[in-house]
Amino acid sequence: MKIICQKINLLKSVNISLKAVPSKTTMPILECILIDATTNQIKFTTNDMELGIETIVDGTIEEKGIIALDAKIFYEIIRRLPDNTVTIKTDEKLTATITCEKAKFTIPGKSGEDFAYLPLIEKEESLTISQFTLKEMIRQTIFSIASNETNKLMTGELFEIKNNYLKIVSLDGHRIAIRRMELKKDYADRKVVVPGKTLNEISKILSGEIDDIVNIYFSKNHILFEFDQTIVVSRLIDGEYFRIDQMLSSDYETKIKINKKEFLDCIDRATLLVREGEKKPIIIEITDNSMELRIDSAMGSMNENIDIDKEGKDILIGFNPRFLIDALKVIDDETISIYLVNPKAPCFIRDDEENYTYLILPVNINQNQAR
């Protein structure tokens, strides 16, 4: 095999490929990037058995062939080469020689025979959305998936297409994050659970440009994202996702409007008095047109008032400050609405169009902490 590419193109493709290289594996071949130049295109493939990526590299094939190269070493080499034309050549002993200007690297390769190719997905109807939108919707929900594997379904996100809306949902038992967008054409209803890891990795590859699109295809066990010169295939998580509709009541006793930045800054200040790992709730006391935030810890105490617009009852309620911070950080609105029922019921942060809904369970606090 002999291929010639520009360093910048190689680096881009290697960076994409790395996202599906497992950090630990019992199959050393999976630590490789498969460079396939057997057809008239140069194709890089990586696969960690959950997630697979295939990406086309711009370049010239001077001699057809195929080889698997250690992904990390290959990346380090490409990264440090001068910005110029790079030649990758292999011999019959599967040794790869990488040259660029006067620099010459020689590294051992593998045949790629044992390489696990990506599953073949029939590309029927695709869901087409902007890369920007997909990247944003992932960012705005991914933080509330569960980090441990006790309940596999909680480690993924629900992608639901229904009545021409795409809804992405994540939950971890303490909170729910929902983002919703209207689709531009009719799609068949569908419900799948995509692993959080897949979504994290794909977020890093998506351009984030509003004009770039991504086509999404579904099969029984897989989801396939196609964009630019890249295909990402991921297994789906098996099982029926949680019924969240019954948790999303629209009744409330208290509704407040608050400046998001003021609220966020205030919680941020309060949490500095909480040592890592320590579970200290932030206490929120809502009275007429004022919200008082308080925290007490071994390090000291803090309180602060914020002006609000309030409808309904006064309330004293406690929250894990982390959960409030996570949700507030991904909301772009300057002013937000928060709906509360009582100190033991979840609060909702949502906009009028329900493009976003964040549900957060409160923490039990001593109701005598009212001042």
Added chain:
Amino acid sequence: MKIICQKINLLKSVNISLKAVPSKTTMPILECILIDATTNQIKFTTNDMELGIETIVDGTIEEKGIIALDAKIFYEIIRRLPDNTVTIKTDEKLTATITCEKAKFTIPGKSGEDFAYLPLIEKEESLTISQFTLKEMIRQTIFSIASNETNKLMTGELFEIKNNYLKIVSLDGHRIAIRRMELKKDYADRKVVVPGKTLNEISKILSGEIDDIVNIYFSKNHILFEFDQTIVVSRLIDGEYFRIDQMLSSDYETKIKINKKEFLDCIDRATLLVREGEKKPIIIEITDNSMELRIDSAMGSMNENIDIDKEGKDILIGFNPRFLIDALKVIDDETISIYLVNPKAPCFIRDDEENYTYLILPVNINQNQAR
């Protein structure tokens, strides 16, 4: 005590003070910043018993007093306050209340009675140089102090004033770094060894502006740096520094001139084939007007040629690539001169005026590796 300061001034002073707060200590009082408003100035003091810092804070004293506050908590609070006027007030129970706009923090303080004040240094003759120069000279030498304490003197840097030159020297047994500058007026000769930690910390506080000056005072056991509104006092390291003059021969068999960036990039590329902790020398073969760099490791091999100007003999020599990289990174010249004697003798990188000299010991290599 009651003082009023702008958040930005407080933050600047706290940041400076933190540099002398020990990360671990058996004396909890040393984890505090002493806020002294007993005179007509607000003064922050910190002291880790090796290094002490005193800095004046702009602000108003409404009620005189003194208190010691946990440095890390105090820093976290100040950092997150809104950009506005901050009031710090203490009561007879040594509780400090910090208020800014609507935010109010309450934290416990200490009397400061046990606080270790800075040693008093008589300010006689001072050495006055630009903050930029001091900061640069430290940066250009500090990397070659020894990281372990086996030989205490190696963990510091020699400051030598002699014949109206200031010379700063560091060495770790494998290499020597020397920077030298001419002084603008006559100073008495002097030789002291300043702890590397002191120099690292002071580097972070110095403005780095060429027009800002720093006054340096010496006592038998201490060095004192005075700049802006800050005083830094450090113990000196006891003992006589190594005699380096006898190691700095000016004889050579080979002299080359090489483009610094090309050389550095090439070594950087070569080292990617060396796993962390693995000791693989980079092999340099100098022949007429060309230098070949080679490295061989379990991961693969690399070689590259660089154009050079050469005087004298051909040579094949091996180096720890890290030592070359460290020295090359802090040299600003585009083209550098390297002087070599034989494969077992140190090489020198130095300019004609000897404003800088970097000595690096070679690594033994098999002389049959010549091609």
